[in-house]
Amino acid sequence: MLTLSILIPLLASLGLFGWSNVTKEKARLVALGASTLSFLCLIIVWIGFDTGSEAPAFQSVAEVGWIDALGVAWRVGVDGMSLAVSLMSGLLFLCSIAWPAETKGRARQYYGWFLFLQGVSLGLFLSLDLLVFYVFFDLTLVGMYFLIGRWGHDQAEYAALKFFVYTLAGSLAILLAILGLVLANGTLTFDIRELIAVQPLGGTDLRSSLILFGFLVGFAIKTPLVPFHTWLPLAHVEAPGPASAVLAGVLLKMGTYGMVRIPFQMMRETFAAYAFPLAIVALVAILWGSLVALAQTNLKRRIAYTSVNHMGYTVLGIAAAGAMIGSESVRTLALSGAVTEMVAHGLITGALFLIAGSFYTRAGTYDLSRFGGLARLTPLLMVAYFLAAFASFGLPGLAGFVAEFQIFAGSFGVYPIVAAIGLLGLVITAALFLMMGQTIFFGETKPEIAAIKDLKPAEIWPLAVLLVLVVLIGIAPGWLLDLIQTGSAFAPFKTGGGPQ
Amino acid sequence: MMPIEDVLPEITVLVTAVAIVLLASFLPRRLQWVNAPVALAGLATATLLLLPQVNGEARATFSDTYALDMASIGGRLLILFATAVTVLLSPRWFATDQRHGEFYAMLLFSALGAMVLAGALDLLFVLIGVLLSSATGYVLAAYHRDWALSLEAGMKYFLVGALANTALALGATFLIGMLGGPGFGEMAAALSAGRASPLLLVGLGLVTIGMAYKLGAAPAHAWLPDVAEGAPAPSAAFLTVVPKIGAAIALARLVSLFPETDFAIRSLIAALAVITMTLGNLAALWQDDMRRMLGWSSVSQAGYLLMAVTVTSLTDHAIPALVTFLFGYAAANLTAFAAITHLRGRTDRGNYGGLLKTAPLPAIALIVAFLSLVGIPPLGGFVGKLELFLATIDGGYVWLAIAALVNTVVSLAYYLRFVTPMVLGPPSENVFQLGSWSRVATTVALVATIAIGLFGQLILGPVTGSVFLPT
Numbered sequence: 001m002l003t004l005s006i007l008i009p010l011l012a013s014l015g016l017f018g019w020s021n022v023t024k025e026k027a028r029l030v031a032l033g034a035s036t037l038s039f040l041c042l043i044i045v046w047i048g049f050d051t052g053s054e055a056p057a058f059q060s061v062a063e064v065g066w067i068d069a070l071g072v073a074w075r076v077g078v079d080g081m082s083l084a085v086s087l088m089s090g091l092l093f094l095c096s097i098a099w100p101a102e103t104k105g106r107a108r109q110y111y112g113w114f115l116f117l118q119g120v121s122l123g124l125f126l127s128l129d130l131l132v133f134y135v136f137f138d139l140t141l142v143g144m145y146f147l148i149g150r151w152g153h154d155q156a157e158y159a160a161l162k163f164f165v166y167t168l169a170g171s172l173a174i175l176l177a178i179l180g181l182v183l184a185n186g187t188l189t190f191d192i193r194e195l196i197a198v199q200p201l202g203g204t205d206l207r208s209s210l211i212l213f214g215f216l217v218g219f220a221i222k223t224p225l226v227p228f229h230t231w232l233p234l235a236h237v238e239a240p241g242p243a244s245a246v247l248a249g250v251l252l253k254m255g256t257y258g259m260v261r262i263p264f265q266m267m268r269e270t271f272a273a274y275a276f277p278l279a280i281v282a283l284v285a286i287l288w289g290s291l292v293a294l295a296q297t298n299l300k301r302r303i304a305y306t307s308v309n310h311m312g313y314t315v316l317g318i319a320a321a322g323a324m325i326g327s328e329s330v331r332t333l334a335l336s337g338a339v340t341e342m343v344a345h346g347l348i349t350g351a352l353f354l355i356a357g358s359f360y361t362r363a364g365t366y367d368l369s370r371f372g373g374l375a376r377l378t379p380l381l382m383v384a385y386f387l388a389a390f391a392s393f394g395l396p397g398l399a400g401f402v403a404e405f406q407i408f409a410g411s412f413g414v415y416p417i418v419a420a421i422g423l424l425g426l427v428i429t430a431a432l433f434l435m436m437g438q439t440i441f442f443g444e445t446k447p448e449i450a451a452i453k454d455l456k457p458a459e460i461w462p463l464a465v466l467l468v469l470v471v472l473i474g475i476a477p478g479w480l481l482d483l484i485q486t487g488s489a490f491a492p493f494k495t496g497g498g499p500q
Numbered sequence: 501m502m503p504i505e506d507v508l509p510e511i512t513v514l515v516t517a518v519a520i521v522l523l524a525s526f527l528p529r530r531l532q533w534v535n536a537p538v539a540l541a542g543l544a545t546a547t548l549l550l551l552p553q554v555n556g557e558a559r560a561t562f563s564d565t566y567a568l569d570m571a572s573i574g575g576r577l578l579i580l581f582a583t584a585v586t587v588l589l590s591p592r593w594f595a596t597d598q599r600h601g602e603f604y605a606m607l608l609f610s611a612l613g614a615m616v617l618a619g620a621l622d623l624l625f626v627l628i629g630v631l632l633s634s635a636t637g638y639v640l641a642a643y644h645r646d647w648a649l650s651l652e653a654g655m656k657y658f659l660v661g662a663l664a665n666t667a668l669a670l671g672a673t674f675l676i677g678m679l680g681g682p683g684f685g686e687m688a689a690a691l692s693a694g695r696a697s698p699l700l701l702v703g704l705g706l707v708t709i710g711m712a713y714k715l716g717a718a719p720a721h722a723w724l725p726d727v728a729e730g731a732p733a734p735s736a737a738f739l740t741v742v743p744k745i746g747a748a749i750a751l752a753r754l755v756s757l758f759p760e761t762d763f764a765i766r767s768l769i770a771a772l773a774v775i776t777m778t779l780g781n782l783a784a785l786w787q788d789d790m791r792r793m794l795g796w797s798s799v800s801q802a803g804y805l806l807m808a809v810t811v812t813s814l815t816d817h818a819i820p821a822l823v824t825f826l827f828g829y830a831a832a833n834l835t836a837f838a839a840i841t842h843l844r845g846r847t848d849r850g851n852y853g854g855l856l857k858t859a860p861l862p863a864i865a866l867i868v869a870f871l872s873l874v875g876i877p878p879l880g881g882f883v884g885k886l887e888l889f890l891a892t893i894d895g896g897y898v899w900l901a902i903a904a905l906v907n908t909v910v911s912l913a914y915y916l917r918f919v920t921p922m923v924l925g926p927p928s929e930n931v932f933q934l935g936s937w938s939r940v941a942t943t944v945a946l947v948a949t950i951a952i953g954l955f956g957q958l959i960l961g962p963v964t965g966s967v968f969l970p971t
Contacts, residue, residue: 069820070886133879167917179890179893
């Protein structure tokens with residue numbers, strides 16, 4: 001079933017690439033259908049998912065041989081973390097595909113690349129084989145390169161190139177680290193389950209440290225953490241709205257997901273030794289991201305930098321969870337917060353970038369100074385914006401709060417000072433979102449944008465789906481937290497004894 | 501009684517080549533293309549004769565001068581495949597050349613030289629292989645007799661080659677003199693007993709230069725960009741791929757003779773690897789000519805190839821890395837040159853605008869080939885690079901792997917410089933294509949590039965754990 005949810009979009013995208021002279025409507029229908037089917041497969045897995053305390057580490061596991069000589073196989077399976085993130089990704093892809101996009105006369109290719117990206121993204125989250133994980137990790141770069149390059153705005157070529165080169169550097173660092181980790185294990189296998197069980201490397205000797213460093217740098221570029229974030233604002237500004245939504249909502253999660261799945265789970269002792277520096281880097285990302293966001297006059301750049309800030313929270317949670325100090329329950333809380341943040345940020349920022357896309361299709365610019373007084377003209381857009389913005393800076397009752405509360409509550413138990421300083425980030429993001437909302441919606445209506453229309457139905461329902469979920473998670477987070485905390489990532493671990 | 505059946509594939513190639521020489525002199529001008537199917541038939545027969553060796557045990561034949569191990573078999577199969585693709589590219593390209601029938605004979609002789617290199621277990625045999633492959637290579641590069649660029653390419657190839665081959669012959673003399681014989685077996689025995697001497701090291705260095713020439717690696721790489729740019733496009737496809745296959749295997753075999761300690765050969769090769777890949781990549785960054793860029797990229801790929809040579813016999817992954825990387829590289833490079841041939845040698849970057857729209861097949865072939873050369877999964881180049889990194893790290897040369905990583909990132913930039921106009925640029929004037937021969941060749945190479953990635957197990961399986969003669 002998991003394999004199906006990966007293959008359906010991939011095959012459909014191949015079909016779209018090969019199917020010449022198809023109309024835009026048909027291409028969109030095919031894309032919507034494939035995306036929905038893939039999402040349904042995930043729902044079916046979710047329905048059958050056991051969240052009891054006796055649940056196995058990974059569920060719905062399937063395995064087919066591939067390159068036996070290297071111990072590589074097609075292995076898929078989910079634990080709570082990967083299922084939650086994949087569900088979010090599947091939904092976000094569905095909404096982004098449904099979004100009425102400007103396809104520049106190449107609808108077939110546009111939807112084809114979107115489906116391709118959906119397939120490989122889900123493949124990454126669902127894979128239980130490190131090499132297959134890496135394959136999908138690299139393929140997301142190819143998909144995104146073409147989406148940004150072909151359907152982006154003015155500087156799209158440069159942005160796409162920078163994105164590709166930067167993140168390829170990161171992914172190669174990850175490849176070397178993966179190989180180092182696999183070679184440290186006695187038998188040659190890329191099976192994630194086995195590597196978690198064996199814990200091939202421990203301690204802080206040069207080799208373990210280098211390998212951990214490779215993973216962290218690679219994932220930090222993808223996440224992105226300061227100082228590896230410079231590709232992000234450019235890529236976001238130039239990418240079309242739905243591609244931005246997917247880039248922020250899904251692709252950034254690959255960095256934090258990988259961080260939990262690989263270094264955090266496979267090298268617990270080494271990770272614990274370096275958890276504090278990682279927390280400091282996360283703190284820098286939180287503050288830097290929010291401060292720089294505050295200074296931006298471009299709508300999309302501003303949202304992009306808040307992503308740096310939010311991914312900083314996530315990494316802070318992961319670092320706190322990986323440090324072997326503080327009580328077990330506090331660390332579980334921090335990790336749970338980090339994973340919840342992945343889901344919440346995906347939904348919220350996905351919605352925000354779709355909203356930014358709506359602004360662009362209406363006004364043809366992201367420049368904040370060109371907007372003003374839109375409240376009367378576009379009430380629906382305003383409601384959507386403020387709901388997403390409130391959720392983003394963590395207003396109670398919305399999804400962001402659930403995530404950020406857990407992260408900070410957890411990290412206070414581990415790194416109280418770091419967490420206290422990090423709280424500043426929340427204040428700054430609150431300020432910047434409110435100020436941005438004021439600029440856009442209140443005050444004088446500028447004459448050149450006076451003709452702007454409110455949201456169309458095709459824009460309303462993807463936003464509504466995302467935002468309803470944001471509210472739902474905010475009000476009743478229990479079902480999500482139960483799901484997330486099931487399985488491998490949250491399995492208790494004791495020093496020296498391996499996972500129990 | 502000589503074990504003739506062990507070299508039947510080589511004999512087939514030789515006989516076919518001789519037959520083509522005869523045929524070409526009797527066939528009228530409009531029927532010169534008939535030599536192409538004849539060459540293809542010969543190559544197919546050789547492949548069929550070679551395949552049974554895959555199942556046999558690794559052994560040496562002809563008084564221990566010729567190896568039938570997996571490296572040799574894999575290499576020779578690849579040489580036959582690459583030659584066949586080149587043959588497919590040629591008939592239309594040379595349609596206006598009234599004497600082009602002999603081109604196929606030259607191709608086959610050159611392929612034979614590379615095959616000898618892949619199997620040689622004797623230094624003199626290596627020398628013969630290099631000379632056969634070089635002498636024919638000059639002709640292939642300069643085959644457009646009336647075109648200055650082609651002649652320049654042939655001339656450069658010849659001049660660098662003359663120097664490098666002299667170095668090789670001289671080095672071989674030193675080695676044979678110091679070690680008491682040309683056979684790899686006796687050399688290995690003498691090396692494990694004796695110690696390093698200056699003369700021995702000089703000889704080894706000279707031999708390495710000779711092999712670097714065939715590989716297109718520093719310090720004898722200067723001919724490659726010119727050949728890629730000026731030689732007839734099918735020759736360029738052949739010369740950037742086939743000699744490398746034989747030379748890489750021969751050099752790896754030679755390195756494996758030397759004990760890990762006492763001899764600085766591995767550090768030397770590692771240094772050459774880094775220099776070669778960096779030089780090739782940096783030079784490729786500034787090219788606005790597609791074929792010249794591919795020539796420099798081919799230099800940098802030789803650098804990656806030397807990584808596998810460096811760790812030969814230090815890790816079990818060295819031979820699989822060498823062979824799979826060769827497969828991935830050969831398929832991708834052939835795809836690129838096949839597409840260029842199909843586009844009638846179109847080479848200026850400015851002329852590639854909007855190609856994805858005007859000529860989808862060659863455009864897709866070029867994009868896939870580039871991505872494979874970078875090592876993007878799941879293409880052939882990825883499996884090769886993966887094995888290469890694995891071998892280098894396992895062999896203890898982590899810094900080499902990191903250098904290759906940095907180089908790979910750089911290489912992405914210049915490949916994308918050519919991809920971007922193809923995908924995003926406005927379509928240029930009419931695109932002329934070469935017809936069905938080269939279309940088939942492009943498709944075959946493209947499918948091979950993808951299949952090597954998806955079915956990597958088929959190559960890796962037999963090669964993994966295989967013996968490297970002489971052991």
